[in-house]
Amino acid sequence: MPASVIAELLQQHERELLDEWVTAQRLAGIRTDLVDEETVRSNSQELLKLLTVAAAEGLDDLHSAHWTPVKGMLDRLSRSQSRQGFTSSETATFVFSLKEPLFARIQAQCANPVEVLWDASKLLDKLGLYCVESYMGSREAIIREQQESMLELSTPVVELWKGILAIPLIGSLDSNRTQIVMEALLEKIVQTESDLAIIDITGVPTVDTMVAQHLLKTVTAAKLMGAKCIISGIRPQIAATIVHLGVELGDVVTKASLADAFQMALKELNVRLVSATAR
Amino acid sequence: MVDKIPILKMGKYLLLSIQVDMHDQLALDLQEDLTNQIVKHRAKGVLIDISSLEIVDSFIGRMLSHIANVSRILDAKVIVVGMQPAVAITLVELGLSLDGIATALNVEKGMARLEQMVADDELLELARGEERDTSAKAGD
Amino acid sequence: MAKKEILPLKQETDIVLIRQRVRQSAEVAKLGLVSQTKIVTAASEIARNALIYGGGGECVIEDTARNGRSAVHLVITDQGKGIEDINKAMVDGYTSGNGLGLGLSGAKRLVDEFAIESAPGKGTRVELWKWR
Known part of the structure; x- marks a missing residue:
């Protein structure tokens, strides 16, 4: 089963995956003006742990309950990044940059890599899109708030x-x-x-x-x-x-x-x- | 649920304050009760406080118009006071402007306005009376 | 979030109850005071129509969301004789009874989305939306 295979991979190679993932993020460019590498690392570690637990329960349905912790974490992260001034692609890159190290592991360890790769790719795409969505949602909320306060400011009685x-x-x-x-x-x-x-x-x-x-x-x-x-x-x-x-x-x-x-x-x-x- | 809205008599005026969410029958009863009281006390003015009303729909709007029209026939002035901004905006959007109903911001201003309207009316009557007197004399 | 409640609409006092429940629902959806008053008034108009012309029915109040904004969703149905010409009924001042003829057209102006379905003998179903 691809689900358990991925969960197993995540668990067994946690350390290496984390190191490679952080490196991938550094190569993609970390906004050092907004965040230090320590935070990136701890965020990555947290997501990796949550991902391991969730992946073991099945990959297909992100709406099912065991994905809630992962979604919650991504939600918090994307929202705070959108308020801090990150771009939407920088926010999504966090998840997408896990692809390279994870795919390399799958290639090396699995008997039928294509099937597992496909599943892992689908999963990370979904999570990345989820990040973008919460990022946009938070942006829209900010715009709405600003609009309202501007309207109030512009109408003194x-x-x-x-x-x-x-x-x-x-x-x-x-x-x-x-x-x-x-x-x-x-x-x-x-x-x-x-x-x-x-x-x-x-x-x-x-x-x-x-x-x-x-x-x-x-x-x-x-x-x-x-x-x-x-x-x-x-x-x-x-x-x-x-x-x-x-x-x-x-x-x-x-x-x-x-x-x-x-x-x-x-x-x-x-x-x-x-x-x-x-x- | 409340089954009657109290109407208070104060001198030449009747006062009532609607403080409950009225169901339709209650509004109809009020309409009838008020008409009877105007006749009974020969009231010159009616003050209706709606500051506690959270909504006025077309039914209550119609009741207010009806009260104003009936009172006019019975020679009593009507003033509606204290309509909330949200209620006023909603009424306008609904398409009801309650034409011909005098309004005031609160009970105090409403009472002053009511007294003014009644006093104006009496002066007018007085002037008309004198006119009649003089014309009657001239006709002699 | 999505809370649904079905209220009966058999007598006049039911309209008062519907108004109160719609007000609560509008507060849950964090609507502004004016929007609250608008949706409550619209509900009152439609409910009275359903009672007087439709012989009563029911009102479904739902706390929900629309395009990411919290919303109040109302569906008021009756099993009465229905409306023959909806377009005519939606015009200001038109009434088949002795009202002011502002119920349907006025209620439509008070809400963000309005839908009506009716046919002679089939009853009437009015759907109202108000969002933040």
């Missing part, structure tokens, strides 16, 4: 006056970002008990139908909660686009500039600003 909030939007808006803006603004309205909120889009280069709809939805949602929204800073091109797109602004209050909107908001709150010199 500021209090201009007791009861008046403003959210200056800068940069292009997609539906995802507009949605986050909307939620942040409405949360802040409740938190600060503000009756008025100014959405300033001076820094927004273009507005498409989706974004216009989202802005409208925000205004309607705020109204449902008992607050009023004013949209300010609509540039001429955007005004033209909104009309062209046929978006019905309905009874949404719009002002040309943030200053105008602020003035109107103060008026709504019955606040009057008087110049100190004009007596």
Whole structure:
């Protein structure tokens, strides 16, 4: 049986295999700036041990329970490597570089090397791909986290006056970002008990139908909660686009500039600003 | 499960706070109970606090609209206060904008607004009354 | 991870129970508050439809994953008279009863994926997905 043959080989020649494997990795290039050879060695040793145990139980199904420790170890390793800045091929090379020493052993020791080689090759390919997958998964998670924190950073809600909030939007808006803006603004309205909120889009280069709809939805949602929204800073091109797109602004209050909107908001709150010199 | 939502009377106003996940029959009962109470107490205004409601679906939305319409006929103002942001966003997405229902951020603001609306109404009535008086005199 | 629960849908109070269980499931899937509210509201709409127009049925709630993101998966079925023209039923404001006609179309807007199968006399099956 190839499974037991491979397990036996791994067990009997553990020392030599380990030495040759580490050498193979060194030849393929170890990122000495990120990891020392000692760690590589101990990682390799750990995987070799786990592999020996798992291989004895059968090679065919990586989903079966006895492969869990091996997968767990590769998972941890790939994830930490992806966070440390290794490339995906460097991560996969860890497993693939075991091929050369292992194949050499099989060639030397087995009566029917082709069959065993094929099985060993299939196994290492699967494990290598598994490494790449967890590496990618971890990368995607990082990207998602960064996207979220960037979106939060880019949407500050500021209090201009007791009861008046403003959210200056800068940069292009997609539906995802507009949605986050909307939620942040409405949360802040409740938190600060503000009756008025100014959405300033001076820094927004273009507005498409989706974004216009989202802005409208925000205004309607705020109204449902008992607050009023004013949209300010609509540039001429955007005004033209909104009309062209046929978006019905309905009874949404719009002002040309943030200053105008602020003035109107103060008026709504019955606040009057008087110049100190004009007596 | 709760089988009735309490309605409190305070002066000219009725107050109610929905704090349970309402099943449909409970909403219908509330609708009827409230209508009776408005007539019984000759209420001028109704304040509905929904700050504890975690969802408002089309059924509850319809109940709120119905209450507002019936109250208008019975000459009482209605204000809905404290809707949560997540609920408001969901309602808008669902396609319900509850047109014609006055809203406020919390009970305090809602009460002030309600008093304002009722006072405006009384002033208007008063002005109309005087107009009638003068025109009646002129007709003599 | 994949936890499945089947809830009955025979009376009005079952809708409340379904709402609560969907909320729990959405919390397990770590959905944001707005997404939680959306899927709960959608479930409420569809469940009420199944009860009023379909004469009741059941709701299957499943904690699962979709494209590597944790998700809530709902299947609400009834054995009622079914929907004759699904396209028409999906239009805002269309109702065969006395509702607002926002149930199906509104619920579709609230979820990430929506599927409906129905034929006259065959009942209705609505599938809802919301993921992280």
